[in-house]
Amino acid sequence: MRVHRLAFPLILVLAAAVASCGFHLRRGAELPPGMQRIHLSVQGGGNLERELARQLEISGATLVDAPAPGVADMTIARASFRTAALTYTGQARVGEYAVRYRVEFMVKGHGGDTLLPMQSVRIARDFTYDARDPVGTETQTEQLHQSMVSGAVQAIMFRLRAAAERARAAPESAAGAGTNH
Numbered sequence: 001m002r003v004h005r006l007a008f009p010l011i012l013v014l015a016a017a018v019a020s021c022g023f024h025l026r027r028g029a030e031l032p033p034g035m036q037r038i039h040l041s042v043q044g045g046g047n048l049e050r051e052l053a054r055q056l057e058i059s060g061a062t063l064v065d066a067p068a069p070g071v072a073d074m075t076i077a078r079a080s081f082r083t084a085a086l087t088y089t090g091q092a093r094v095g096e097y098a099v100r101y102r103v104e105f106m107v108k109g110h111g112g113d114t115l116l117p118m119q120s121v122r123i124a125r126d127f128t129y130d131a132r133d134p135v136g137t138e139t140q141t142e143q144l145h146q147s148m149v150s151g152a153v154q155a156i157m158f159r160l161r162a163a164a165e166r167a168r169a170a171p172e173s174a175a176g177a178g179t180n181h
Contacts (some may be wrong), residue, residue, distance in 0.1 A: 029059045029161040034109035035072045037062045042076040047146060050102065051153045059157070070110045077118065078104040079152075081145060086126060093129075099141070100124045101148040105156060107163075115163050121155040123148045131136070 027045040038061045042049035053063055056074075064071050080102055087096040101123045125144055129137055 014101040029055070029157040031056075031059050031061055031160055032107075032109070032115050032164040032167050034111065034113075034115070035061055035107070035160070037064055037070065037110065038072040038074055039064050039067045040074050040076075042079065044079050046079075047149045048076065048079050048152065052156065055153055055157050059160075067137075072110045072115070073108045074105065075107075076103060076105045078102065078120075096126060096128050096154070098124060099128050099144055099148065099153060099155060101145075103156070105154045107160070115167075116159060121152045121153075123151050 040049065040053055040056065040063055042052065052074075056063060065095060067073055082100045082102070084098045084100070085094045085096075086098050087094070089095040102120055103122075104118060104120045105116070106114070106118040109115045125139060125148060127144055
């Protein structure tokens, strides 16, 4: 009985602590003006296209199937993985790999203006190869690729958020420049 009486005040205190520390659930990135409707073109498709489409929708964009007037265009021109051996064991077998993921993209606004010029996101990870457990290594590689795709999507969304902040700050700085004190 005594535990139940203490549980409610404890829950209230924890809720107040979480609310007061500034904790907020993650929400989508703010998109630049003119990206409410967007056509997404991804070379190769796959997980990158799915994750990027999901993040754009969370951020409030509506994805359309084809380019059209009044629709922004995000083009992923390249998305590729590359693997290189880093170290070799005493038996001349690969002991460690480096995996590199490169995504090149650009964004044009609904009026055809360039919101983000062609740029790239590069992510690199190293992992150890165990010849005694090739199945485990394959699973590790799949997880590594998925993690790198997620990281690339987050980097792209951060760049979109930065472009939105620059677009929002531009009118404010222009308005401030026109006033005399």
